[in-house]
Amino acid sequence: MSDTSPTKRVVTLRQFCSAKGGVGKSTLAVATAKLLAKQGASAVFLLDTDHMGTSLADGLDLRAPRVTTTDDGAIDFSKPADGWWSRAETERLRIARDRADASTIEDRPPPPLFLADMLLGDELLRRPKHIRSLFWRLGEDDRHDGVHYLPASPLNLDLRLALRWLVSNNLSNWTRRFTWLIDTVLRNVPGDVDFVIDSPPGRFGLAVEVLRLQHHLTKFREYVGLPQHFPKWTASGIGEPVEVTWRTAPVIVTSSDRNDLWSVLDWWLNAREELPQLQIVANRVGQNDRPLAMVVRERLAQIDFSSAPELQTIPLIPSLASVFSKTFDLPVLDGVEAVQALLEVQS
Numbered sequence: 001m002s003d004t005s006p007t008k009r010v011v012t013l014r015q016f017c018s019a020k021g022g023v024g025k026s027t028l029a030v031a032t033a034k035l036l037a038k039q040g041a042s043a044v045f046l047l048d049t050d051h052m053g054t055s056l057a058d059g060l061d062l063r064a065p066r067v068t069t070t071d072d073g074a075i076d077f078s079k080p081a082d083g084w085w086s087r088a089e090t091e092r093l094r095i096a097r098d099r100a101d102a103s104t105i106e107d108r109p110p111p112p113l114f115l116a117d118m119l120l121g122d123e124l125l126r127r128p129k130h131i132r133s134l135f136w137r138l139g140e141d142d143r144h145d146g147v148h149y150l151p152a153s154p155l156n157l158d159l160r161l162a163l164r165w166l167v168s169n170n171l172s173n174w175t176r177r178f179t180w181l182i183d184t185v186l187r188n189v190p191g192d193v194d195f196v197i198d199s200p201p202g203r204f205g206l207a208v209e210v211l212r213l214q215h216h217l218t219k220f221r222e223y224v225g226l227p228q229h230f231p232k233w234t235a236s237g238i239g240e241p242v243e244v245t246w247r248t249a250p251v252i253v254t255s256s257d258r259n260d261l262w263s264v265l266d267w268w269l270n271a272r273e274e275l276p277q278l279q280i281v282a283n284r285v286g287q288n289d290r291p292l293a294m295v296v297r298e299r300l301a302q303i304d305f306s307s308a309p310e311l312q313t314i315p316l317i318p319s320l321a322s323v324f325s326k327t328f329d330l331p332v333l334d335g336v337e338a339v340q341a342l343l344e345v346q347s
Contacts, residue, residue: 010042011186012247013214015197017207018254019263024283025253026050026059029198030147037146042192045135045185048115048151049178049210050200051162055154057094057114062136062149064090064112074108075117080130084137085112098155112136114153116162119177127184175209176230183231186238203267214248215274250278256285256292265299 016029026048033046048056056062065081085093093112100110109117113134118124128134135148153159182195199207216226220235232239235246254264264280271278282292 007190007241008243008245009190010192010245010247012042012192012194012249013182013197013210013217014194015199015207015210015214015248015250017199017211017250017252018201019203019252019267020260021054021201023253023255023260025201026054026056026198028251028253028281028283029196030056030060033147033194033196034145036194036196040146042194043132043148043189044146044194044196045148045150046196046198047178047181048149048198049206050152050198051116051159051206052200053154053159055114055151056149056198057090057112057136057151058154060138060149061087062090062138062151063087064093064136065134067111067113067134069111070108072108073110075111075113077121077128077134078126080128081133083141094155098157100157114158115150116153116158118150118181119174120161124177124180124184127187129188131184131188171205171209172227174206175213176227178210179213179226179230183233183238186244187240203263211250211271211275211278214250217246217248218275218277220246248275248277250275251281252278253281253283256282258295261292261295262299265296 014029014032016025016032018025030046033044036042037044046056057064063084063086066083066085067081068076068079070076090112093110097110097112109120113136118134132148135150137144138147138149139145153162185195186193197210199210201207217233220233226233233244237244252264252267254260261282268278268280285292
């Protein structure tokens with residue numbers, strides 16, 4: 001008799017947020033993804049959701065997937081990519097795309113493939129089995145880091161289109177399409193999956209929408225499924241005979257600057273009931289900085305709030321084994337691995 005018991009898997013959403021830019025949010029997101037991939041226990045997908053002009057495609061030497069194109073040069077989502085373009089080829093494609101006609105970009109986007117191209121069309125509803133081949137890669141074919149990247153577009157034309165789309169459509173529509181992207185990956189990539197989400201800075205908008213999605217996942221035991229028109233996920237799976245354990249690990253990255261820290265504390269105070277697992281990480285803390293835990297307690301005492309968040313700090317010269325293990329839930333045995341991952345991103 002064949003075994004018909006569900007396949008068990010763990011799906012983790014690790015979101016990196018910040019109240020403002022420049023605090024090292026993207027650096028920590030990439031370092032976490034690289035460490036997860038190095039450990040090899042799950043498939044790792046890094047989703048760059050920042051439509052505000054910055055992109056992991058600029059910060060890293062990413063290679064775009066060599067997608068199939070139609071006769072008019074548009075991306076053919078129905079076919080898998082045939083490997084990856086070189087860095088030079090990727091850059092030439094970016095320049096050509098930025099000079100294209102706006103209507104062409106919106107309706108028939110040419111390569112390279114960015115996150116918005118996935119979300120603006122209806123291709124995800126067809127759940128392409130080759131979804132994994134459409135992600136970008138860092139490094140040569142025989143020496144890549146194992147992370148599947150999907151960057152936001154930094155191109156001026158794409159930014160105007162993305163902002164117009166976000167303004168003219170409510171944000172729940174964006175979240176729904178983003179959730180379908182995750183669903184497509186889950187249905188075509190077996191085993192455990194880690195999604196590392198690099199959110200745009202700010203306490204409103206896309207970052208908060210993804211946090212709300214994680215709130216839904218943590219509350220599955222109280223009701224069944226996501227809202228209408230979302231994928232039919234439940235507490236135990238994704239609508240197929242696969243038993244899923246959902247895990248969420250949202251992090252707000254801040255600096256020791258009070259302008260940033262006070263805003264993050266207020267954010268945490270307002271979100272703690274819906275997302276009790278939300279953590280605050282103070283990045284790039286110098287040895288001469290006043291102990292932030294003391295500063296936080298004093299600030300919360302001023303507003304008559306007794307329960308302070310557990311504040312993790314990442315020093316300028318880091319000993320990161322305990323930080324990555326505890327804060328980002330990574331079984332890092334040696335702090336050297338974490339330091340190397342950060343240095344690779346920053347180089």
